[in-house]
Amino acid sequence: MKFYTTLHKYYCGIDLHARLLYVCILDEHGNKVVHQKIKADPHQLHKLLKPYIGQVVVGVECMHCWYWVSDFCREMNVEFILGHALYMTNSSGINLNSFSWPER
Secondary structure (H helix, E strand, C coil): CCCCCCCCCEEEEEEECCCEEEEEEEECCCCEEEEEEEECCHHHHHHHHHHHCCCEEEEEECCCCCHHHHHHHHHHCCEEEEECHHHCCCCCCCCHHHCCCCCC
16 A cells, blocks of 8 residues: 655645535644634635645545545645545644634
8 A cells, every 4th residue: 555655734634525525724833723613615625725725734534525636636736535434544743632623
C-alpha cells in the first residue's frame, strides 16, 4: 500500500454526504483553522478553500459522492487524496472521541 507523505502548510479533510460537506482544515502544527458545515456545492467549497489554495491538500474517504470533489480539486489545481475507508486512521493525535460538529 502506498501512503501519502508529502508535507503541506494546510490539510483539509472533508466528510462527504450527498447534500452536505463537513470541512476541517488543520495547519501544519495540527491547529484547527476551519471547522464548518457547508452545502455540497463547488461554489461554497471554493469560497471556503480560496485562502488556502496553493498551500493545501484535500483528503476524502472513498464514498459514493467523491467524484465531484476530485474534479473540483483538479480544476483548482489543489492536491487531492482519496483514502480507502478501511485504511483511514486518526494520525493527528487529536482525541476524536470527544469530537463534535458545531450546531448551526
